[in-house]
Amino acid sequence: MGHQLPLSRVARLVGITRHALQQRIRAGTLATFDGMVELDELLRAFPDVKWEDDAEIRRVNEIKDKAFAKRILERVLPDKEILAARLTELSDDYAAAAALLGHYENVVRWLDDRIEELGENASAETRHALHGLRAFLLRNLAEIPPDAAQAQALIVKERMLRIMSAHVTIQPSGHEFFVDGNDTLLDAALRNGVSLSYGCSNGNCGECRARVVSGEVKKVRAHDYVLKQADKDAGVILMCSYAPVNDVVLEANVAGAHDIPLQHIQARVKTVEIFNPQVAALYLVTPRSQRLRYLGGQSIRLAANGAQGHYPLASCPCEDRNIEVHVPRRAGDSFAEWVFDTLQEGYVVALEGPFGEVVLDEDSPRPVIFLAFGTGFAPIKSLVQHAMSLELAESMDLHWFADETGLYQDNLCRAWADALDNFSYVPHPSGVDIDEALRRITADYSELHRFDVYASGTADQLERAHGHFVRAGLHDARWFAEPLAGA
Ligand code: FES
16 A cells, blocks of 8 residues: 554554554564554554444543543544645545546556457467456456455544544654644643643743644644744744644754743632542642643642642643642641641632652653652652653553552552553552562562662652662662652
């Protein structure tokens, strides 16, 4: 068929993760060329996939959305003009294929006539050979290849996905994501955990500038920021105002922890969830025009009612304007008392942040171990969800050591383990001998030098864990931890 697809699109078509595909590539059961897969190869490597049924993709996405506690996205159609452009592109493809088919039909008809003509004055032997040739030609033209129905269903499904979403590659970082429905490039990047540089997110500041390297984009939201003519000529656009018409490659900055400015936002309380008498979750929502920029693993300061506290973020940056923090009830923490006793939906809280430098190393494809001690689960939860949305790590193992706050989101961790084949969860109840448990954990990994470890807890817990892991072979540089904010 000669049609090639990027790995991310293949993963969507087949309904498995990119990591599972990469495992197949490494095992030699799926062939790629320059990171692309041919449709023929796809049919060969996945003979049992029901291409006409996308229930599997729906199921995986629903489980993931639920497990990640994300809102389930409305499957809205793309912007009208983008939809029209994609359908036009599809019609052009169809017209080109139909024209080519017509041409082949004429060639075959001509060939058939020529064989007949040649046979008229030929010897009996030549006539016999020509007869065999003609019979072969007619038989093969009449025959339907055994995998024709499969190939047709695969092409239909691939075309449907192309109409509903476009694939984006960011250079030079290599991040990839899909833009679904009527999202802008910036919306989709943030939803997928890609921390592109931006400011206002509504067309005023110009900080989301990017250059289109290939593909076509369309303005779907007006912007007040004025792009210079030289920028426009170079293909510069604002990612918060444009959406892709087809698959695009963009040159854009991905922000690290140091690139994100300190922000001050008045956030509204959406709800308070009291997990148990020792710990509560505070769910905040920022104003429509002011998303908090942060990375998984960072923390914020909150102030209201004359009290303040410093708490790790438990949410994923991919959760749009929704922010989650876990508030332990500590002696003398008047903000925590206020959360437990008074705080209600609609209250306004002053937020300052983000703080903290322990964030995901997005360039690392290594397997990851997450260690959470008590409410150190909050930043670990944020990191896990960020890693899941980026599909970064080869595998992720979470160990959660309970303290008096308990394993207060144990079910969520189990749901992650059920939904993802590269995720495992091991709870450690309160009262276990931490050193003994750490000794057993590190003994289970024969190649700790291959891993990254992210940990969160008190300074003492981190020091003990660090000692166990480094003694067992972890590279010191692959240990990412800082003591819990406010502990
Ligand atoms: S983020 Fe400010 S113009 Fe796009």
